Amino acid sequence: MNLACEVSKLDPLTSRRPRILYVITRAERGGAQTHLLNLLHAMHHDFEVLLATGEEGFLTEACRTRGIPVHVIPLLQRRINPFADVKALFSLRKLIRDFRPDLLHAHTSKAGFLTRLAGRTLGVPSVYTIHTWLFGTPAISKISSLLGWPGERLAARWCDRIITVARAGADVIGRSGIASGEKVVTIYNGIPDCGEQANLSSVRSPTLVMVARFTEAKDHDTLLRAFAKTRAETRLLLVGDGHLRAKFEALARELRIETRVDFLGDRGDVPSILARADIFVLASKTEMFPISILEAMRAGLPVISSQVGGVSEIVTHGETGLLVESQSVDALTHALNAMIASLELRRRLGQQARQRFLSAHLSTQMEEQTRAVYLDVLRTRGSQAARQVTVPNGLGYVEASKPETIRF
Numbered sequence: 491m492n493l494a495c496e497v498s499k500l501d502p503l504t505s506r507r508p509r510i511l512y513v514i515t516r517a518e519r520g521g522a523q524t525h526l527l528n529l530l531h532a533m534h535h536d537f538e539v540l541l542a543t544g545e546e547g548f549l550t551e552a553c554r555t556r557g558i559p560v561h562v563i564p565l566l567q568r569r570i571n572p573f574a575d576v577k578a579l580f581s582l583r584k585l586i587r588d589f590r591p592d593l594l595h596a597h598t599s600k601a602g603f604l605t606r607l608a609g610r611t612l613g614v615p616s617v618y619t620i621h622t623w624l625f626g627t628p629a630i631s632k633i634s635s636l637l638g639w640p641g642e643r644l645a646a647r648w649c650d651r652i653i654t655v656a657r658a659g660a661d662v663i664g665r666s667g668i669a670s671g672e673k674v675v676t677i678y679n680g681i682p683d684c685g686e687q688a689n690l691s692s693v694r695s696p697t698l699v700m701v702a703r704f705t706e707a708k709d710h711d712t713l714l715r716a717f718a719k720t721r722a723e724t725r726l727l728l729v730g731d732g733h734l735r736a737k738f739e740a741l742a743r744e745l746r747i748e749t750r751v752d753f754l755g756d757r758g759d760v761p762s763i764l765a766r767a768d769i770f771v772l773a774s775k776t777e778m779f780p781i782s783i784l785e786a787m788r789a790g791l792p793v794i795s796s797q798v799g800g801v802s803e804i805v806t807h808g809e810t811g812l813l814v815e816s817q818s819v820d821a822l823t824h825a826l827n828a829m830i831a832s833l834e835l836r837r838r839l840g841q842q843a844r845q846r847f848l849s850a851h852l853s854t855q856m857e858e859q860t861r862a863v864y865l866d867v868l869r870t871r872g873s874q875a876a877r878q879v880t881v882p883n884g885l886g887y888v889e890a891s892k893p894e895t896i897r898f
Contacts, residue, residue: 507536507538508536508537508593508864508868509537509590509591509592509593510533510539510540510591510593511539511586511591511593512529512530512596512597513542513566513595513596514543514549514597514598514601515566515598515599515600515601516543516544516545516547516549517543517545517546517548517550518545518547518703519549519758522597522598523548525597525655525679525781526597527552527553528853528856530556531558532853533857533860534557540560540591541553541558541559542560542561543560543566544564544566544568544578544601546562561585565577565578566581566601578604582605582608583612586608586609586614587612591614592873593615593868594606594608594609594614594615595618595864596616596617596619596649597618597619602619602620603641603642605618606645607648610648615867615871616648616650617653617863617864618645618649619652620652620653620659621655622776622777622799623799642666642668646669649673650871652668652674653675653676655676655678655679655800656678656803657800658779658800658803659779660676678779678850678851678855678856679779679784679851679856680784680851680853680854680857681784681853682853683788684761684789686762686764686765686789687765687790688768688789688791690790690837695721696836697726697727697766698717698725698727698769698770698771698830699726699729699769699770699771699786699791700727700730700772701730701763701764701772701785702729702774702782703731703732704733704734704735704737704738705732706775707774707776708773708774708775709773709796709817710738710773711741712773712822713771713773713822714726714738714741714742714747714751715745715819716820718746719823719826721830722750724750725750726750727767728752728753729755729756729763730754731755731756735753738753739753764786768791769792769829769836770792770794770811771793771794771822771826772794773796773822774795774798774816775798775816776798777795777800777801779799779804780795780801783795783801783804784847787804787847787851788851789844790844792811792836792840793805793811793812793839794814794826794829795811795812796815796817797813797814797815798816804846804851810842810846812825812829
């Protein structure tokens with residue numbers, strides 16, 4: 491859709507609602523994109539919203555299906571390229587001048603840096619959500635890691651709030667001196683409920699599932715090596731795609747478990763796949779607050795996960811799942827075999843995981859707390875448009891006078 495047509499629909503003469511421009515680098519299916527899609531869907535009732543991203547993909551398609559306008563900036567890419575990055579910055583500045591947002595909300599590091607810089611130069615307040623910390627990990631290049639920390643410290647000066655999706659993220663910000671405490675707020679991820687539930691049974695051999703892109707950070711290597719040491723009748727479903735998929739397909743053949751492992755690719759029916767499984771596994775080397783674990787808990791599945799980042803803020807060891815040392819084949823093998831061997835354990839942990847999800851991680855809670863942050867920023871900056879929006883359920887606003895963690 492032509493941007494001019496999209497913007498014309500949002501003329502200030504016909505609407506007094508505040509406008510929010512959301513910016514994210516990638517549109518692929520992933521946790522940050524799912525998080526943002528839920529936000530866009532919820533916020534477009536109270537705000538005029540527009541999504542800007544660097545590519546077409548899952549997120550842009552899902553937004554258009556929901557009637558949410560989209561603008562693609564092809565030069566907005568994850569890899570550092572000074573020439574392309576400067577052009578992307580100017581494209582963002584033009585989009586901001588055309589759309590005239592009251593607030594910018596950036597997601598992921600490249601979009602976060604450029605959006606906050608564009609907002610600072612044009613006098614538009616901004617909020618930045620950190621979904622994970624990849625600096626110093628194999629997930630990004632060495633030059634990106636080298637520039638990442640000073641870049642985050644600099645960009646933090648340009649924005650009004652930094653939202654972390656786990657306390658672990660706020661701890662990193664504090665330890666590294668990225669931002670002062672009054673700018674930082676933690677709002678746990680949340681997702682909508684779903685009617686598709688797992689039916690944990692002894693009728694069949696347990697089926698394990700992991701939902702993750704094939705990258706080094708997700709550590710399919712450790713999972714496959716541990717799974718090779720489980721009972722021969724168990725199956726493993728790997729949902730996701732990525733540049734390392736062929737490598738791990740070859741590893742499955744090398745371990746002689748290729749007939750027990752299904753590589754399902756990128757799927758849009760994850761809730762149905764989870765409902766047919768018995769155990770959820772996430773073997774990542776690094777995480778913050780994985781949406782995939784929330785999806786598993788929503789389905790009533792017991793979780794086995796490496797204890798990294800903010801995972802222990804979702805999964806309580808022995809209550810809603812089992813936590814293991816990251817990159818330890820022996821530890822993961824032990825947890826897998828314990829869960830596979832006991833239907834009673836699977837059912838108990840799965841039921842408690844479902845209850846934890848319902849009590850703490852429904853999307854409405856995350857959305858209302860984010861809305862409160864928006865209105866706090868807008869009112870602090872003197873926006874008249876903020877008067878048109880109210881915070882439901884009397885949640886009030888996030889105080890900017892002290893560091894705060896929103897906990898449910």
